[in-house]
Amino acid sequence: MNRDALNIDGHTRIFGLIGNPVGHTMSPVIHNTLAAYYGHNLIYGAFPVVDDPVSAVKGAYALGIGGLNVTVPHKSAVIPALVDLDDFAAKIGAVNTLVRIEEKRGYKGYNTDMPGLYRALQQENIRIEGETIVILGAGGAARAVAMMTASKGAKRVYVLNRTVCKAEAIVREIAAVYPDCRMFAGSIYDISDLPEEKFLCIQATSTGMSPHTEQAVIEDPAFYERIHTGFDLIYNPSDTKFMQMVRQAGGRAYNGLDMLLYQGVIAYELWNDMTVDEDAVSLVRRRLKEEMRL
Ligand code: NAP
Numbered sequence: 001m002n003r004d005a006l007n008i009d010g011h012t013r014i015f016g017l018i019g020n021p022v023g024h025t026m027s028p029v030i031h032n033t034l035a036a037y038y039g040h041n042l043i044y045g046a047f048p049v050v051d052d053p054v055s056a057v058k059g060a061y062a063l064g065i066g067g068l069n070v071t072v073p074h075k076s077a078v079i080p081a082l083v084d085l086d087d088f089a090a091k092i093g094a095v096n097t098l099v100r101i102e103e104k105r106g107y108k109g110y111n112t113d114m115p116g117l118y119r120a121l122q123q124e125n126i127r128i129e130g131e132t133i134v135i136l137g138a139g140g141a142a143r144a145v146a147m148m149t150a151s152k153g154a155k156r157v158y159v160l161n162r163t164v165c166k167a168e169a170i171v172r173e174i175a176a177v178y179p180d181c182r183m184f185a186g187s188i189y190d191i192s193d194l195p196e197e198k199f200l201c202i203q204a205t206s207t208g209m210s211p212h213t214e215q216a217v218i219e220d221p222a223f224y225e226r227i228h229t230g231f232d233l234i235y236n237p238s239d240t241k242f243m244q245m246v247r248q249a250g251g252r253a254y255n256g257l258d259m260l261l262y263q264g265v266i267a268y269e270l271w272n273d274m275t276v277d278e279d280a281v282s283l284v285r286r287r288l289k290e291e292m293r294l
Pocket residue numbers: 113136137138139140141142161162163166204205206207209217233234235256257259260261263
């Protein structure tokens with residue numbers, strides 16, 4: 001690693017995150033670590049954008065900003081400011097990475113959250129294709145997970161949520177795009193209609209996040225008996241109650257740290273037209289754990 005190579009000068013390319021709030025973000029850790037590792041002359045910061053993200057994106061292009069990440073609440077609102085949109089991001093209706101396209105005088109939008117989750121699952125040999133998958137939640141993340149699992153050839157996808165009509169809306173929308181995937185909507189309070197066979201469960205609600213670490217979105221131990229693998233999108237705490245209940249029932253359990261890590265790695269690859277190697281990925285993972293004291 002060559003940290004000395006990072007000298008800020010007139011050639012330094014500037015990248016960053018827009019969103020509100022951005023104070024808690026781990027993205028600078030990911031990108032500045034990779035820049036130092038590869039000796040790239042770039043820096044990454046956080047820009048709080050309270051309102052008018054469209055003007056922020058246009059202004060960023062005018063200022064020569066090399067690329068941006070986008071976080072809540074602007075992931076959909078920035079789309080009208082873009083000159084191009086990746087197909088999968090268009091299906092999800094949300095972008096988290098903007099890549100500067102000089103010829104088009106603007107940014108192309110991508111969604112690296114779902115490729116990031118997919119890469120994290122692949123690293124652990126967790127299959128999607130042909131599988132039965134239960135997704136807990138029907139917010140922005142759950143909707144994207146449902147779209148990703150359907151696009152990767154899941155056999156059946158169940159979306160369970162506290163507010164059932166939101167799960168139903170996701171199922172309707174995705175079934176229309178991926179008719180080969182059988183989609184079902186239900187309530188987190190009624191698990192009687194779930195399949196008998198064991199399934200992969202992706203926990204995409206905010207229940208169990210620090211400081212409410214004593215909660216799991218479903219508390220019934222019978223539910224966990226059916227899970228062969230549980231993947232919680234939450235990474236703080238690193239061992240959620242959901243994960244503990246999966247393990248207690250005999251399943252394997254993972255947190256969302258590698259999803260966070262890989263969404264950043266994939267953004268970095270898009271910005272720099274390269275592949276990030278495994279040593280760099282391991283270094284970033286260590287730095288993230290240090291920063292979050294995980
Ligand atoms: P969101 O749009 O606000 O959705 C929140 C979801 O949690 C909804 O389904 C909501 O149900 C459910 N929920 C909240 N409180 C609940 C409670 N007390 N009981 C039952 N259900 C409850 O959030 P999001 O953007 O989808 O994010 C969801 C989680 O994914 C967050 O923990 C976030 O940190 C995590 N995430 C991780 C990564 C990563 O890189 N690892 C990336 C994105 C998101 P209702 O619809 O009924 O309100």
